[in-house]
Amino acid sequence: MAPSxxxxxxxxxxxxxxxxxxxxxxxxxxxxxxxxxxxxMHRVTDFxxxxxxxxxxxxxxxxxxxLSFGQMLYLGTGVYVSTLFSLHFNPNPILSLMAGVAGxxxxxxILGLIVxxxxxxxxxxxxxxxxxxxxxxxxxAFQRVTHGEDGISAGVEPWGFLDxxxxxxxxGFVLLCLLFTFFMLRILTTSPYGILIRSIKENESxxxxxxxxxxxxxxxxxxxxxxxxxxxxxxxxxxIGFVSPVFIHPLNNVEVIFAALIGGxxxxxxxxxxxxxxxxxxxxxxxxxxxxxxxxxxxxxxxxFWLRGGVTGLIKxxxxxxxxxxxxxxxxxxx
Amino acid sequence: MIQTLLYGLTIGAILYFFAIGLSxxxxxxxxxxxxxxMVYTLGVYFLIxxxxxxxxxxxxxxxxxxxxxxxxAYVMERxxxxxxxxxxxxxxxxxxxxxxxxxxxxxxxxxGNTPQPVTxxxxxxxxxxxxxxxxxxxxxVLMAVLVFAGLNLFFKKSIVGKIVVAALEDxxxxxxxxxxxxxxxxxxxxxxxxxxxxxxVLYAPISTAEPYMGHDILLIAFxxxxxxxxxxxxxxxxxxxxxxxxLAITGRYYSQAADTMVFAVMAAVLIFRRSDA
Numbered sequence: 190m191a192p193s194x195x196x197x198x199x200x201x202x203x204x205x206x207x208x209x210x211x212x213x214x215x216x217x218x219x220x221x222x223x224x225x226x227x228x229x230m231h232r233v234t235d236f237x238x239x240x241x242x243x244x245x246x247x248x249x250x251x252x253x254x255x256l257s258f259g260q261m262l263y264l265g266t267g268v269y270v271s272t273l274f275s276l277h278f279n280p281n282p283i284l285s286l287m288a289g290v291a292g293x294x295x296x297x298x299i300l301g302l303i304v305x306x307x308x309x310x311x312x313x314x315x316x317x318x319x320x321x322x323x324x325x326x327x328x329x330a331f332q333r334v335t336h337g338e339d340g341i342s343a344g345v346e347p348w349g350f351l352d353x354x355x356x357x358x359x360x361g362f363v364l365l366c367l368l369f370t371f372f373m374l375r376i377l378t379t380s381p382y383g384i385l386i387r388s389i390k391e392n393e394s395x396x397x398x399x400x401x402x403x404x405x406x407x408x409x410x411x412x413x414x415x416x417x418x419x420x421x422x423x424x425x426x427x428x429i430g431f432v433s434p435v436f437i438h439p440l441n442n443v444e445v446i447f448a449a450l451i452g453g454x455x456x457x458x459x460x461x462x463x464x465x466x467x468x469x470x471x472x473x474x475x476x477x478x479x480x481x482x483x484x485x486x487x488x489x490x491x492x493x494f495w496l497r498g499g500v501t502g503l504i505k506x507x508x509x510x511x512x513x514x515x516x517x518x519x520x521x522x523x524x
Numbered sequence: 525m526i527q528t529l530l531y532g533l534t535i536g537a538i539l540y541f542f543a544i545g546l547s548x549x550x551x552x553x554x555x556x557x558x559x560x561x562m563v564y565t566l567g568v569y570f571l572i573x574x575x576x577x578x579x580x581x582x583x584x585x586x587x588x589x590x591x592x593x594x595x596x597a598y599v600m601e602r603x604x605x606x607x608x609x610x611x612x613x614x615x616x617x618x619x620x621x622x623x624x625x626x627x628x629x630x631x632x633x634x635x636g637n638t639p640q641p642v643t644x645x646x647x648x649x650x651x652x653x654x655x656x657x658x659x660x661x662x663x664x665v666l667m668a669v670l671v672f673a674g675l676n677l678f679f680k681k682s683i684v685g686k687i688v689v690a691a692l693e694d695x696x697x698x699x700x701x702x703x704x705x706x707x708x709x710x711x712x713x714x715x716x717x718x719x720x721x722x723x724x725v726l727y728a729p730i731s732t733a734e735p736y737m738g739h740d741i742l743l744i745a746f747x748x749x750x751x752x753x754x755x756x757x758x759x760x761x762x763x764x765x766x767x768x769x770x771l772a773i774t775g776r777y778y779s780q781a782a783d784t785m786v787f788a789v790m791a792a793v794l795i796f797r798r799s800d801a
Contacts, residue, residue, distance in 0.1 A: 256614040303795055309613040310556045310754070314746045315794060318787040321743055329780040440739065443621060450618065480632060486625035493619045494607065 210375050214368050217461065221364060224465070232472065234360045237367045238424045240464035243448045244370055244457055245417030250446070251455030252378055253410050254390030256309065258442050259316025262300075262323045263293045263415040265437025267422025269327055269335060272343040272432050280346035282353065286423045293419020294412055301411040306404060320439040328434040340433030343426045353427050363424055370417055374457055377413070386410050387455075444471075447485060450492050453499030462500050526653055528776045529769070534661045534730065536768025537668030541723025542741055543748040543760050544675065545716025551692040551755020552709055553609055558620040559600055560720055560745075561738030562627030567593050567721030568733045569635050572642065582645030586725045590718045597717035601710050609706070624738075632735045639734040664726050671719065672761050679757065688712050692755050744771070744783065747790040 224233045246260045271289030279285070304315045327335050335341055345353065353359045377383055388396045389403055397403050426432055435441070444467060452463020474481040496503060542564060549557045570589035578584045600623060608616040646663070649656040679685035687708050691698045699705050724737070731737065744767065752763030767786050774785040 250614075254614075256617065258617075303791055307794065310550065310617070311750055311794065313614075313617060314556070314750060315791070318743060318747060318790055322784045322787050325780065325784045330784075439743075443625065446618065446621075480629050483626045483629035486622040486629070489618055489622035489625070490604070493615045493622070497615070 206379060210372060213375070213458075214371060217371060218364060218368060221367075225360075228472075230356050230360055232468075234356070234363050234428060236465050236468045237360075237363045238421050238428065239448070239468055240461050241367050241370050241424065242418055242421035243445055243452070243460040243464040243467075244374055245414045245421065246445045247449050247454060247457065247460040248374055248378070248410060248417070249414040250449055251460070252383065252390065253386040253407065255407070255411075256313050256446070257316040258313045258446075259318070259320035259439065260414070260418055260445055261437055261439060261442050262316070262320040263297055263418035264422040264425075265320075265323060265327065265434075266293045266296045266415075267419030268426050268432045268436040269422075270419070271345075271423040271426040272341060273334065275346075275426070276341075276344040280344050281348050282345050282351050282427050283348065285343075285345055286420070286427065289423030289426065290416050290419045293422065294416040297412045297415025297419075298408075301408045301415070305407045305411050317439055317442070320437070320442065324434060324437050324439055327437050335434075338434060340431055343430050343432060345427055345430065353430070359428050363428065366420060366424060370420065371457060371461075374417070378457070382406070382409075390455075443485070443489075447489060451488065451499050453501030456499075456501050459499055459501040466500065526655055528772050530657060530661060531775075532769035532772030533665045533765065534768070535771050536765035537664045538723045538727045539741070539745055539748050539768050540668050540761055540764035541671065541719050541726070543745040543752070543764050544671075544757070545713075545720045546745055547749045547752065547755055547757070547760040548688070548692075548712050548716050549605075550749065552688060552695065552712060553605065554613060555605055555608065555616040556613065556620070556746075557605070558617065558742065559604075559623035559627065560620075560717070561742035562624045562631075563593055563597060563600075563717045563738075564720045564724040564741065565631055565733075565735060565738035566596060566627065568642070568724045568728045568737065569631055570721075571725045571728060572635070572640055572733055575642075580645075586722065589725055590721045593717060593721045594714055597714045598710070601713045605713065606706060606710070609709075628735055628738075635735070637735060639732040641732050642728040644729045660729065667722075667726070671722075675757065684708060684711060744786055747786050750790055751793045 221233055221237060224236070228236075242260075242264055245263070246257070249260070250256050267289040270292030271285040274288035275282075275285040278288075300319055304312055304319070307315055328337050347354070351358060351362065353362075378386075385396065385401060385406055389407065393403055422436065425436060448463040448467040449460055450463070451466055452461065453459030470484075471481075474484060478484075492499065498505065542560070546557060546560055549555055549560075567589045570592045571585050574585040574588045574592075575582075578588065604619055604623060605616070608619060644658065644660050646658070646660040649658045650662075651657070679689050687698060687703060687705075691705055691708065695705060723741075727741075748764045748767050749760060751767065752759035752761070767789065770785050770789055771782045775782040
């Protein structure tokens with residue numbers, strides 16, 4: 190048996206961590222409830238689904254440092270697998286959701302074997318290429334099944350009280366999924382596994398040198414990110430009920446990258462803030478200016494050159510400055 | 525079949541013009557340049573604008589388009605890309621993607637969304653093995669070979685070329701010799717952009733000019749660069765024509781699957797290469 194000393198302290202640390210997670214989850218739920226009076230409820234639901242997607246991307250990019258230009262593929266897989274499942278097998282929303290998530294995880298598991306071994310640039314581009322292939326398969330090759338560009342209506346039917354036509358039910362369900370995602374990712378990223386993937390981000394060869402099979406951990410992270418992205422996708426299916434290749438279009442990858450960056454990569458709160466900020470921007474700008482992508486471009490340049498930490502980074506800096514100012518004031522008071 | 529092969533050669537030549545700039549930029553500066561697509565599209569729209577001015581004299585309009593793009597490329601290099609040398613690859617990718625977004629919207633704003641046709645500047649065909657071959661396409665292929673030979677000469681013989689080749693191997697080492705590497709990178713970047721414009725301008729009469737034409741070729745050119753090896757000049761040439769052939773042959777049987785086939789080849793190369801390493 191292993192020495193028992195660590196066992197005494199470990200659970201306590203874990204317990205304190207758990208309470209902070211619960212506190213954070215209550216805060217997040219409250220924040221989204223607070224958004225309802227500002228926007229319409231169905232918009233907030235939309236925002237939350239996008240936030241789940243951003244969190245999945247953040248696991249890959251923010252925590253493991255692998256920038257993918259193809260995360261839309263997994264969102265789209267979730268969307269289409271759940272839609273087709275509901276049409277051809279079973280209209281139950283929960284089963285469709287599970288099918289979609291499993292589909293995303295399987296596709297990520299297979300493609301992950303190919304792409305995970307690549308370094309920065311090839312990784313990003315290979316993902317982009319596979320996303321293009323997925324877009325082609327959905328948009329053209331399997332047009333008979335997916336109806337291509339015309340889109341297709343999902344066959345999800347209400348199950349018990351789970352009726353997605355009811356706004357409040359949809360809101361509650363999506364909020365639960367968001368909190369679940371946050372909870373899981375929070376636990377994962379603070380676990381030894383999370384420390385390991387952050388170490389891979391900093392210096393992969395050293396992690397390898399320590400004897401870890403980095404390929405496996407990278408693959409696992411890739412699959413997890415794919416599964417959570419697919420979860421967001423299935424929620425779109427359940428909630429919107431009508432899907433089209435927009436959900437798998439490779440050009441839309443920039444949206445999630447932007448959201449993760451503006452919130453602050455490598456921080457789940459950053460992902461949530463970024464998701465809400467991006468969607469607000471998209472909503473408000475697109476109603477005033479038909480072509481608004483250049484604004485996105487300029488903001489991206491601003492982030493890259495002056496604001497790498499995103500909004501959460503900015504808050505940290507301001508907070509630090511305020512603290513320093515306070516400290517300085519105290520020093521002055523002391524004389 | 526010969527028609528298909530000829531088409532493959534033409535596409536291969538265009539891909540080469542486009543991919544060589546990407547490949548050099550990556551090899552020297554470690555930057556994946558999404559904005560290359562913007563330069564390419566911009567060049568085609570400049571061509572359309574200049575055509576009436578020079579009374580539809582295609583070569584002169586091409587030259588003007590290339591000259592017009594040079595300052596744009598310079599500004600991009602000087603104020604965005606140069607600031608990201610040696611920084612993380614991700615930020616460089618995101619920044620150049622941002623440039624692409626801005627550039628595409630500017631193009632849409634100035635020239636509009638609707639596709640614009642560009643007429644074949646030669647419009648004569650000759651007979652080869654009993655089929656019609658447009659002279660224009662033969663010219664494109666010929667120019668690709670000439671550019672390849674010229675670039676080889678440039679990189680092997682000229683002092684600027686030699687410095688860049690050395691920098692491809694070891695940037696720090698070249699810098700230690702007291703050479704201002706940035707200046708040469710800047711020149712190479714502009715050269716790459718000019719070649720992309722040449723590719724775009726030559727391709728325009730075969731397809732049509734539209735704001736997203738750069739996006740389409742960008743993905744395939746990335747595949748070319750990955751298959752050929754980043755920063756490998758001869759590899760880029762070979763893989764451009766190889767993937768051009770893949771495009772043409774797949775396109776002959778199932779046109780919508782052409783792009784996908786290219787990425788399949790790329791995936792195969794990626795798997796093969798990793799097990800090799």
